[in-house]
Amino acid sequence: MLADVAKAPLALEAVRRIDVLFAIEREINSTKATQRLAVRQQRSRLLVADFEAWMRSERARLSRHNEIAKAMDYMLKRWVAFTHVLDDGRICFSNNAAEHALRGVAVGRKNWLFAGSDRGGERAAAIYTLITTAKLNDINPQAWLEDVLRRIADHPVGKLTDLLPWNWTPTANAAAA
Numbered sequence: 001m002l003a004d005v006a007k008a009p010l011a012l013e014a015v016r017r018i019d020v021l022f023a024i025e026r027e028i029n030s031t032k033a034t035q036r037l038a039v040r041q042q043r044s045r046l047l048v049a050d051f052e053a054w055m056r057s058e059r060a061r062l063s064r065h066n067e068i069a070k071a072m073d074y075m076l077k078r079w080v081a082f083t084h085v086l087d088d089g090r091i092c093f094s095n096n097a098a099e100h101a102l103r104g105v106a107v108g109r110k111n112w113l114f115a116g117s118d119r120g121g122e123r124a125a126a127i128y129t130l131i132t133t134a135k136l137n138d139i140n141p142q143a144w145l146e147d148v149l150r151r152i153a154d155h156p157v158g159k160l161t162d163l164l165p166w167n168w169t170p171t172a173n174a175a176a177a
Contacts, residue, residue, distance in 0.1 A: 008068060010058055010062075010068050011068055011071075013054075014051075014055070014071075014072075017047070017050075017051045017054070018051075020047060021044055021047055021048065021051075021093065022093065022094075024039065024040075024043050024044050024047075025093040025094075027039075028040075032089070033088075033089035033090045034089055035089070036089035037087075037088065037089030038089075040085065040086050040089065041086065044086060045086050048083060048086060052076075052079060055072050055075065055076060056076065058072070059072045059073070059076065090166065097136060101132045101135070101136065102132075130145065130165075131145075133164075133165050134165045136165075137165040137166050139165050139168065143170065144165060144168060144170075147168075147170055147171055148163045148168070150171075151163065151171070
């Protein structure tokens with residue numbers, strides 16, 4: 001193992017930098033979104049900017065066939081998406097929660113023959129996404145879906161975002177459920 005590290009000091013440095021960011025995230029993990037955002041703005045933003053500058057500088061010195069260069073290219077192509085975490089305290093720094101939520105999908109894959117077609121599978125995926133999003137926002141998915149489906153036909157199109165789980169205000173019937 002030490003021989004591998006000696007061969008890849010760039011990878012070791014990248015992991016060290018990422019570990020610093022994860023350490024900050026562990027400190028703020030159970031705080032409110034506004035507090036997470038403030039800490040990220042104060043402590044993580046500069047570290048992320050330095051990480052990007054370092055990666056671009058080091059990447060320029062590597063062959064496109066180098067495995068570390070490929071990993072850097074992968075990250076840099078997704079840099080804008082990655083840095084959204086710095087502007088929204090609701091976003092998790094890692095995708096562990098999403099992967100955990102999808103574990104049931106992977107386990108149940110063989111049992112999901114009922115989808116019957118690609119279109120059926122897409123519909124099942126959309127519903128599963130809605131249910132999981134409600135759960136991640138500490139909302140009872142059944143109460144949310146019942147309330148939204150009851151209200152959506154009469155809801156103004158320009159205010160559909162009000163019905164998303166993170167913006168949803170339940171009606172009296174939904175609150176009772």
